[in-house]
Amino acid sequence: MSKQIYIELKNDLSEINRLSTKLNDFAEANNLSPKILFALNLSLEEVITNVISYGFEDDKEHQILVHINSIEGEISVEIEDDGKPFNPLQVDEPDLTIPLEERPIGGLGIHLIRNYMDDLEYKRDGYRNILKMKKKSNTN
């Protein structure tokens, strides 16, 4: 079984379902723990939901490319889209101490990614956003 997978997603939120099925298969093929699978599901969903919800200014169909590889105790994920430039690494950390009445709705996705992944790298390449995420998989 191949240790890496390529997934092409359309800019439609129903694709999150297909993504999670593919991630299950990948985790099984690579003997990943439920904890690592959860982190992959969460981080990929957050990135891709952002791209689908805010990345495109037209109503056309777009492809979001996902490449996931497992090498020597580390999972590397690369997500490529042709949406408007967006660097998630520049998003401010949310204030998690604000009481319920004033707590803003939203803005937690990037925060979760930062916590569930070990390394993030962003670049804008021509008209494409490329986000690389890494997760150590040899810890439980």
Place this chain on the structure above:
Amino acid sequence: MEIAENRNENIVILSLVGRLDSNTSDDLEIRILSRIDEGERKFIIDCSYLDYISSSGLRVLLLGAKKLNNIGGHILLSSLQAQIKEVFECAGFTSLFKMFNSKQEAINYLNNPH
């Protein structure tokens, strides 16, 4: 995700099954907001069979909690699996929601004056 709805006197109990993600969170949002519109004020979200949540799911729960807080209502959570609880902790949500180990404990809390 499936939402099983039950009732204990004036408490609406929503049991979530599966994934509360960006593709399914609208269903829960519609359900909670429509019950609030119908006059319901006490909610328990039973997470026994919820095995995944993302920020889209957190968003809907926060939205419901804020609305209910403004009108003297409550939304409690019960039976969170470890991985779900971790997401709540990471998002700083443990200070915003009362969490119980079982649905019954949450019901008892709502039924007793406090």
